Amino acid sequence: MSIAIDGFDLDAFVTATLAEDLGEGGDVTSAAVIPAGARFTAVMDSRDAITVAGLEIAAAFFHRLDPDAATTLLAGDGEQVAAGAPLMRIEGNARALLTAERSALNTVQHLSGIATLTRTYAERIEGTGATLLDTRKTIPGLRRLEKYATRLGGATNHRMGLWDAAMIKDNHVAVAGGVAQAAARAKAAGVERIIVEVDRLDQIEPALAGGATHLLLDNMPPDTLREAVALVGGRVPTEASGGVTLETIRAIAESGVDFVSVGRITQSAPAADIGLDFALA
Template identity: 80%
Template sequence: VQHLSGIATMTRRYVKAIAGTGCTLLDTRKTIPGLRVLEKYATRMGGATNHRMGLWDAAMIKDNHVAVAGGVGEAVARAKAHGVERIILEVDRIEQIEPGLAAGANHLLLDNMDADMLREAVGIVAGRVPTEASGGVTLETIRAKAETGVTFISVGRLTQSAPAADIGLDFDVA
């Protein structure tokens, strides 16, 4: 209960920090083994939206996949060729956006971008697919990132780093 209450409390702080921006806070799959369902429930109670519950929800093409495939376009094309419908493409450079979209990515994870770079990326995407800021997001940086126009911001620390809430059960014998 302390662990889950800590997650919900931290999540609420992040949700409040982006209130009014139109951006949605997402959790990640970075959970304690065996506790994913409970930890994701706690983030929902804090006001976040659950991202993927598991690898089966969507393909997430990351930098290692791109390196092996030879580029973002080829990585996305290979996933599409194997019948993958929901493809989240992680990009960390502006020049990866157009090839990824042209190949059929239907969600872009904009990794470790500062607010200026996020704003530029959102402008290039121009609403064609949802955009998600991720990587190194803190309570101090989340508002500026949300104000860039990204659709989502995902924060792994919600489940990785939330301190346990101090909950006690004291009896009052009177």
């Protein structure tokens, strides 16, 4: 396996996923219907035009249950393929490969869906100078994988978790007593990256005075974003966030912000339509 995702344990993921599917009784269908020595050859293909993600992870499921299985990747992660494109050819023990099928497909369908939707958003803002960011709106336990998929689609990863930057949002501000106070406390605590969410123009200067190193401009229309960018004057990076859709992202990016963050690319991405079909050897 050549895939390398920081913080992701492939063996543990495969083990846990198969354990969830097999339970205590194993694959009763394959055990009952498929002769023990039967062989199986199949092709995984996409019924949609997609940006591919997760193929090598999928292959790991087949190899776990049949170490001698032959898997040939016919596309690569990050590649854009047309509907009908073959993605992988698999040959091996029929029982093992059919048992691994759903876990492998679920992984590729989910991650390719994210990468594909991300690519659509990234293409909408090409030429604006703005960078697409993902968010922490991910399925619990799958963040590393989902953020891998957004990178394949053309996004840049925002925070991986709560530990790699301070992000001061409205509830933090309410408890701390204001954006300046909240930012100053983060700075005093020695936090290097201090992202402060502001939803009004009059919060910009207090946030900067408190020590913000990045401003998140929340739910502002493009005209207000332009005003905000002008007020900031390049002192810190600016990020537009909140309710961004495919219909609105271009105008938002053209406001002059450095970044646009979109939760939908992980939170609402539809799974890609990918199948595994029997093929002649």
